[in-house]
Amino acid sequence: MRSDLSVRNLVVNYGPVRALHGVSFDVPEGQVAALVGSNGAGKSTVLKSICGLLKPVEGEIRVGDELLQPRPGDPLRHGVALSPEGRRLFGQLSVEENLIMGSYAVRDKAARREMMDRVYGYFPRLKERRRQMAGSLSGGEQQMCAIGRALMALPRVLLLDEPSLGIAPIIVAELAVIIEEISRDMSMTVLLVEQNAQMALSIAATGVVLETGSVVLTGTGRELLESPEVRAAYLGT
Amino acid sequence: MSFLIAQSLINGVILGTLYLLMAIGFTLAFGVMRIVNFAHGEFYMIGAFCALIGVTWLGLPYPVTLALTIVFAILMGAVVERLVFRPFRNDELSGMIASLGLAMILQHGALILFGPDPQAFPAMVTGVFKWGALIVPKSRALALGIGIVILLIFYLFLMHTRHGRALRALVQDQEVAAVFGVRLEIMYPLGLGLGIALAAVAGGLMAPLFGVSPFIGATPLLKAFIVVILGGLGSIPGAALAAILLGLIESFTSSFISASAADIVTFALVIGVLLVRPAGLLGRAEA
Numbered sequence: 001m002r003s004d005l006s007v008r009n010l011v012v013n014y015g016p017v018r019a020l021h022g023v024s025f026d027v028p029e030g031q032v033a034a035l036v037g038s039n040g041a042g043k044s045t046v047l048k049s050i051c052g053l054l055k056p057v058e059g060e061i062r063v064g065d066e067l068l069q070p071r072p073g074d075p076l077r078h079g080v081a082l083s084p085e086g087r088r089l090f091g092q093l094s095v096e097e098n099l100i101m102g103s104y105a106v107r108d109k110a111a112r113r114e115m116m117d118r119v120y121g122y123f124p125r126l127k128e129r130r131r132q133m134a135g136s137l138s139g140g141e142q143q144m145c146a147i148g149r150a151l152m153a154l155p156r157v158l159l160l161d162e163p164s165l166g167i168a169p170i171i172v173a174e175l176a177v178i179i180e181e182i183s184r185d186m187s188m189t190v191l192l193v194e195q196n197a198q199m200a201l202s203i204a205a206t207g208v209v210l211e212t213g214s215v216v217l218t219g220t221g222r223e224l225l226e227s228p229e230v231r232a233a234y235l236g237t
Numbered sequence: 238m239s240f241l242i243a244q245s246l247i248n249g250v251i252l253g254t255l256y257l258l259m260a261i262g263f264t265l266a267f268g269v270m271r272i273v274n275f276a277h278g279e280f281y282m283i284g285a286f287c288a289l290i291g292v293t294w295l296g297l298p299y300p301v302t303l304a305l306t307i308v309f310a311i312l313m314g315a316v317v318e319r320l321v322f323r324p325f326r327n328d329e330l331s332g333m334i335a336s337l338g339l340a341m342i343l344q345h346g347a348l349i350l351f352g353p354d355p356q357a358f359p360a361m362v363t364g365v366f367k368w369g370a371l372i373v374p375k376s377r378a379l380a381l382g383i384g385i386v387i388l389l390i391f392y393l394f395l396m397h398t399r400h401g402r403a404l405r406a407l408v409q410d411q412e413v414a415a416v417f418g419v420r421l422e423i424m425y426p427l428g429l430g431l432g433i434a435l436a437a438v439a440g441g442l443m444a445p446l447f448g449v450s451p452f453i454g455a456t457p458l459l460k461a462f463i464v465v466i467l468g469g470l471g472s473i474p475g476a477a478l479a480a481i482l483l484g485l486i487e488s489f490t491s492s493f494i495s496a497s498a499a500d501i502v503t504f505a506l507v508i509g510v511l512l513v514r515p516a517g518l519l520g521r522a523e524a
């Protein structure tokens with residue numbers, strides 16, 4: 001299978017502290033891949049590096065054959081969009097304005113409108129609340145809006161950082177189904193970062209396990225779900 | 238009595254409009270770049286001198302002069318962003334000190350060029366509007382009218398255009414805005430330039446009412462500062478609310494008590510609001 005996003009030997013420091021020690025993995029085209037690991041493993045650091053918010057010390061990141069430059073805006077041009085950890089909506093903008101900001105760099109008006117209809121199709125609650133300030137939404141709705149905003153960039157590769165964070169289990173289950181649908185409907189490559197390994201691995205075709213800045217396991221979602229190491233470390237069984 | 242109330246109301250709205258013109262740029266500079274711009278009042282002063290030069294030296298019509306003032310101020314804002322503020326982005330303390338330096342340079346530059354004496358500004362319109370006992374000088378009505386139109390245009394820009402929306406998004410979260418393609422190296426000078434243009438046009442509007450000198454920037458800066466603290470640093474709706482509130486309070490206290498009481502009441506109010514709501518009327522807790 002063709003790899004759509006490939007991370008090679010990524011090394012990232014925060015000041016003197018090394019957060020990633022040469023991380024490499026591939027995300028196959030058009031599927032959901034999970035990146036799991038516990039608190040502080042470096043998952044968000046990987047995503048921030050992919051979208052150009054952090055400058056790696058070493059390593060390269062490619063989308064298809066294109067090498068991404070480590071500054072915000074360049075990965076976007078190559079089709080990378082992020083739903084950041086903690087949602088980080090533009091709280092004083094309306095839900096619809098948040099979505100419009102998602103396609104700030106998209107010139108094609110018709111494509112924008114089509115994606116907005118799709119987003120409202122996946123998340124009808126956003127449509128009901130589209131004139132409301134994003135900051136006044138519930139946690140689950142904010143997460144939907146953050147995913148919707150990322151979709152509005154018409155990405156080839158969608159990065160989701162802990163969509164389950166602080167959200168009721170029933171909504172997490174709902175989100176998992178929709179993330180799967182989004183990837184299937186649009187053959188979109190999705191990299192799903194989660195502490196909730198159960199949720200992520202059950203919808204992912206492939207998975208990567210990160211521990212203190214290094215990849216310790218890779219495999220299909222099912223293999224990882226059933227592997228004793230993952231069960232012991234992340235699923236508490 | 239009721240005419241006094243109506244009169245105070247109108248004066249309050251005029252003051253509020255002036256304060257809002259001043260406060261928006263100040264709060265925008267902070268919201269977008271995290272810079273407390275103490276030179277903001279000097280751009281009011283420069284706007285007043287631009288208007289004076291346009292009208293008396295060059296003999297241009299007043300509206301043309303104001304339009305040129307706006308263009309000049311936007312360009313000046315872009316240059317100032319590049320030369321003075323860019324090195325101190327997101328460094329609140331150094332940015333503040335740089336802005337104090339800039340304020341001195343601008344004020345003393347004006348002193349060298351124009352001397353310390355106040356200069357008279359020719360009246361743009363004369364006469365008054367009269368409704369019964371209510372009297373509004375046409376010169377004030379003109380300043381109010383143009384001020385409101387400019388605020389309205391700016392509001393539409395901010396709320397309904399791509400760049401306006403991007404500016405508002407930037408105030409909320411720079412990093413995320415950048416991830417979605419908002420280019421900071423364009424938005425910073427734009428935000429600062431527009432804010433400075435509003436201050437300059439306020440100077441041009443008030444020059445016929447209050448005269449022109451190198452020192453006229455201090456009071457509007459102070460008022461902008463109060464408005465912005467009262468409304469919540471970085472919040473534009475908060476600034477709008479606080480500006481009108483401040484204008485009305487000042488005008489009512491000077492009508493019904495005395496002009497010197499106005500400042501006391503104003504600061505008592507600011508302290509009161511900050512005790513109850515430390516982030517200002519519409520401020521975010523973390524800002």
Ligand SMILES: Nc1ncnc2c1ncn2[C@@H]1O[C@H](COP(=O)(O)OP(=O)(O)OP(=O)(O)O)[C@@H](O)[C@H]1O
Pocket residue numbers: 014017019037038039040041042043044045046085195
């Ligand atoms: N801005 C920062 N400055 C310094 N160190 C940081 C910074 N951000 C993260 N780190 C450190 O880098 C390491 C990886 O952090 P990262 O946020 O990538 O973890 P994570 O896997 O996303 O964790 P979580 O599941 O809690 O979100 C941690 O040890 C963290 O303390």
Ligand SMILES: [Mg+2]
Pocket residue numbers: 043044045085162
């Ligand atoms: Mg994280």
